[in-house]
Amino acid sequence: xxxxGGPGRSGADLGAALFVLGLGLVAVWQTFxxxxxxxxxxxxxxxxxxxxxxxxxxxxxxxxxxALRGGWSRDIEExxxxxxxxxxALGLLLAGLLANLVLIDALGFTAAATVQFVLVAAAxxxxxxxxxxxxxxxxxxxxxxxxxxxxxxxxxxxxxEGLIFGVPE
Numbered sequence: 001x002x003x004x005g006g007p008g009r010s011g012a013d014l015g016a017a018l019f020v021l022g023l024g025l026v027a028v029w030q031t032f033x034x035x036x037x038x039x040x041x042x043x044x045x046x047x048x049x050x051x052x053x054x055x056x057x058x059x060x061x062x063x064x065x066x067a068l069r070g071g072w073s074r075d076i077e078e079x080x081x082x083x084x085x086x087x088x089a090l091g092l093l094l095a096g097l098l099a100n101l102v103l104i105d106a107l108g109f110t111a112a113a114t115v116q117f118v119l120v121a122a123a124x125x126x127x128x129x130x131x132x133x134x135x136x137x138x139x140x141x142x143x144x145x146x147x148x149x150x151x152x153x154x155x156x157x158x159x160x161e162g163l164i165f166g167v168p169e
Contacts, residue, residue, distance in 0.1 A: 013067040017066070
């Protein structure tokens with residue numbers, strides 16, 4: 001236990017760590033419950049859940065180790081005194097999430113993701129809004145092409161996709 005850290009602190013840290021470890025175990029269990037299909041030659045539907053499960057297990061093990069050495073909540077408490085909560089940034093992040101949620105059906109993936117990207121970049125302090133818009137559009141359109149054209153996964157065609165690819169909205 002660290003100096004100045006009471007038993008409640010490391011106990012809470014250990015509880016949180018065990019919770020993350022438990023999530024990892026549930027994720028592994030559910031990954032094995034996904035039915036394997038003979039259609040998939042190498043990469044099947046279990047790949048991404050297996051990666052996430054392994055990451056959760058690794059994170060849980062690391063957190064348990066940290067909690068047993070005294071915990072991490074004291075470090076967080078020290079950092080919290082460094083800067084006040086930035087409500088503007090938090091509001092812009094939430095606005096980005098809500099914008100994507102509202103716009104994806106109406107305008108499609110590329111437009112919704114572009115708006116979200118610009119709002120999140122502003123939340124992180126960027127003031128180059130036109131540059132962010134150009135980068136966001138290129139990345140969002142690239143993601144659309146990758147998922148829809150290369151992988152065959154429909155992620156929501158809209159106005160932009162209709163203009164560029166002739167995809168019906």
